[in-house]
Amino acid sequence: MSSSSATPLHTVDLIRKKRDGNPLSEEEIGFLVSGAATSTIPLEQLSAWLMASWIRGLTVDETRALAIAMRDSGEKFDPTRLGKIAVDKHSTGGVGDKTSFLVAPIAAACGVVVPMISGRALGHTGGTLDKLESIPGYRTALSLAEFESVLRSCGASIVSQTLSLVPADRVLYSLRDRTGTVENAGLICASILSKKLAAGLDALVLDVKTGSGAFLRKMEDAEMLAALMVATAEAAGTRTVALLTDMGQPLGRASGNWIEIAECVELLRGERHASSEDVRELSLRLAGWMITLGGKASNVEYGYKMAESALEDGSALAVFLKMVDAHGGDVSVFDDLSAFHKPDVTRVLNAWDTGTIVDMDTMAIGWAVQRTGAGREAKDESETPSESLGWDPVDPHAGIAFHARRGARVEKGQPIATLFATTAAQMDEAEARLKAAIRISDEPVGAPPPLVSRIFDRESAEAYLANPVKVKKTRTRD
C-alpha cells in the first residue's frame, strides 16, 4: 500500500515479511540499515521491524547481514596500514571487569596491535573510558588519525567511538532502548560486532559473562549469544573465539574507576594479591587467545605463556605507560597509587555476622558501586559512547574495595569492604545496597563455578547453532 521510498524495495513489505516469520535477505537488511543511517526510513517503521525481529528472532545470516550493513553505514578504521595483525577483546560487561587495561598492553607487547574502541559506565556495569579518565589528562576522544598515531607508537590505544563510526547502530540502539527490543541475541550480536568490525580487526576475543553480575544471567542465553557472535564474526572474515566467564562475584578486589586502574597497575608491575588472582588469570587467558589468533603463538598454551612473560618482565607495563602518556595522561600519578586516591567519603563495612560469604548478588553489587558515584544510571541517548552527547560525569575516586570474597570465612566485626562515595547520602544508599547483596551464613557452600566454563571457536559455535532446540528456546524467550 504505502511506502517511503521510490526504490524497488518497500519498507512496509519488508516489515510484513519479517512480521510473518520470514528472514530478510542481505539486500533487504542493507536497505533498512541504510534508511536508518540516513534518516530516510522513519523511526516508527524501523521500530516495527525491530520488534518483529525481536519476537521472530534473527537467523545467523540475518545477524551477519545486519552487523555488516551497520559496519558499512559510516567511516571505518583501517589498521592494515599499521603493518601488524589487529586484535581486540570485547566483554559483554560486568562488575570490576578491568581486563582491558591488562590485555591491551600484554597483547601489544607480544607483537599484535590492539585498536580498542570502548564504552562508558552504564547501569550496574563500569565503563572502560570512565576508568581511564580517572588518570588526569587521559583523552579518550581521539580522531581516527590520532588513534592510528598512538597505535603506531604504542601498539595499543583505548578510545571512545566517534560519531562517524557505525551511525546506523547509534540510531537503532537508541530505538531499541526505547522500544523494548534490547535483549535479543541476534540484535545484541549485530550491534556489538558492527562496532568491532568497523575497527577492521583481524581477530577478536569475546569475554561473555555469565552469573549474577552478567546482563544475560542464564547460561543458555550467554552460550547462544557467544556462539552467534563467533559464527557471525567468522562469517564476516574475523577470526574469533568466545570465552564464557564467571561473573558470579566482582572481578578482582576493586570496583570503581581509579581503584580499578590502581589494581591493574599493581598487576602490571608484577605484584600478586590473592584477591586479584582472578583478574590476572582471566587477563592472561584472554590475552593468550589474542596473541594466538593474532598469529604470534602457534597454540593457546604458548600464547598464555607469552602473555605471562609480558606481564612479568615489565614489557606490558611499558606499553601501558607509553599509551597513557600518548593519550595525554599524567603517568606520575602511578608513583603513589594510594596517595592519588582522594575519595570524598570513606566507610568500612564490617561483617555483621560470623560465617561464610555464601552469596554475592553481583548485579546488586554493581548497582551499589554505581550509587557511590562511580557509575551512571542510564545512558543519555545511546549505548554508543559519543562525547558530543554529554554523558553525566562520574566520580573517579568513588567505588568499592572488597576485602573478602565469595566462599571466605569471616568473623563478625571483620572489615569485608571499604566504600568510597561522593556524598554521605550516596554512601548510605551504597552501603545498604552492598549489605543486602552479600549473604553471610553457615550453610555449606558449593564449589565455585570455573573462571572459564566454555570456549567457542568457529567449529563449536556452528555446531551449537545447528542444534535447533537450543537455538529456538533462546530465541523466542529471554
Added chain:
Amino acid sequence: MSSSSATPLHTVDLIRKKRDGNPLSEEEIGFLVSGAATSTIPLEQLSAWLMASWIRGLTVDETRALAIAMRDSGEKFDPTRLGKIAVDKHSTGGVGDKTSFLVAPIAAACGVVVPMISGRALGHTGGTLDKLESIPGYRTALSLAEFESVLRSCGASIVSQTLSLVPADRVLYSLRDRTGTVENAGLICASILSKKLAAGLDALVLDVKTGSGAFLRKMEDAEMLAALMVATAEAAGTRTVALLTDMGQPLGRASGNWIEIAECVELLRGERHASSEDVRELSLRLAGWMITLGGKASNVEYGYKMAESALEDGSALAVFLKMVDAHGGDVSVFDDLSAFHKPDVTRVLNAWDTGTIVDMDTMAIGWAVQRTGAGREAKDESETPSESLGWDPVDPHAGIAFHARRGARVEKGQPIATLFATTAAQMDEAEARLKAAIRISDEPVGAPPPLVSRIFDRESAEAYLANPVKVKKTRTRD
C-alpha cells in the same frame, strides 16, 4: 530503563510485557491510547506495541479495552437526547456494497434512529460518502449539532467523521498502515468499534464480507473478526449481531458512485431487477436485524417483514429523500436517473467467448472500478475520513454496470458490462482489468455460496471465541 512519562506506568515496560506474550490490562491500554491521542508517547514506541500486538494477538479483553479507550479519546455523540433507540450497520467493505442507502432509511422508517458515520473509497472498495456526494449539494461534513438536527427531523443521517471523534484511532490507524500492522483481527475490531461506540449506539448490525472481494478472503478469518466484534461490542454494552455475507461477486448491478445511488433509488421506489435482488435481499436482512435489535420487532422474521413493508410502501423512500434534502442535496436529480448520469467515456464490454461466467475475481473487479476514476488508490493519511486532510477527488459518474453475473450463460458478443470512465486511458486500463477478472468457460459451475452464510449473536460469538484452536490459528497468521 528509559521512560517517556513520570506516571507510574512506563511505556517501555508495557511494550516488553506485550512483546513477551502477556495481555495488557485495561489501565495499561488506556495509558497507551491516551499517549497516542495526546502525542505524549512517541510514534516509534506505539509502533513497537502495535507490532507486538499484531504478532502476539489481542485477547477479547484487550480488544474491548482498546476499543473503549479509543472511543473515549475524543468527543462523542450522544443520541439519547433524540428519544429513540440508536442503531447502525457497519460493513467491512466490498464492491458495489450500497446497502447503507437502503438500510438507513428503512430502519428509520420503522422507528429507530440511524446515526451513521461513514467512510470513503479506499483501494478496491467504494466509499459511502463519495457515493452520496455524487448527489449535487449533499454535504457529508456536518457538525455534531447539525447531525443531531438531521437525525431529529429525518431519523437517519449519513455523515463523515469529524476530527474530534476518536483521535487515537486516527493516529494508530495511520501508524498501522505504515508499519505493516493492519491485518489483525483484534486491531481491526477495536478500530471499527471505537468509531461505532463513539456514536453512542444502542445496537449494531455488522456485515462481515467473505469471498474474493473481501479484505479477509478466508472464511475462518472473517468468522474470527465477526465473533470478536460481536463479543467486544456486547461487552461494551451495545447489542450486536454479525452476518457473514458473500462478496464473491459485486453486490447488485452497479459499482461506482452515482450509478449505485441510482440503483438504490430504484429499489426504494419499489422497482425490482433480477440483478439487484441480492442488494435488496441483503438490505432487508440487515435492516430486519436493525429493527429487531432496536426493539421495534419481537423477532427477526418480523423485523424483516417490517423492513420489506417500509421498502414497498414508500416510507423508506420518503426518509431517504428527506435526508438528502436535509443534507443540502438536490433531490430533483432523481427525477430522471439516467439523464443525470453524464460519464466522460463509455464503453461496452462484450463477451469474448460463449460459455458460463464461472468466476468473478471481485477484488480485481474492485480495482477495475477504482481505475475508471470512481475510487482512489490509497488514503492520504488515515482510514478515518477527515475533510481537512484533503482526499483526492473521485469521478461521480465513473464506474461499471454489470449486465451478466456469476453463473450466467453468455453468448460471444453479448454485452456483459458497461464501463464509465474519466479518460480514455483510464477506460483502457479498467477494461483490461475487468476482462482479466472475469472467466468465461464451459466448466461446470458449483452452487453459489449463500448470501448470508452465518450469523453471530453474543452467545454464538462467545462460543466461537472459546474454541482456542480456531482462535489461535486465526490470531497468529493472516
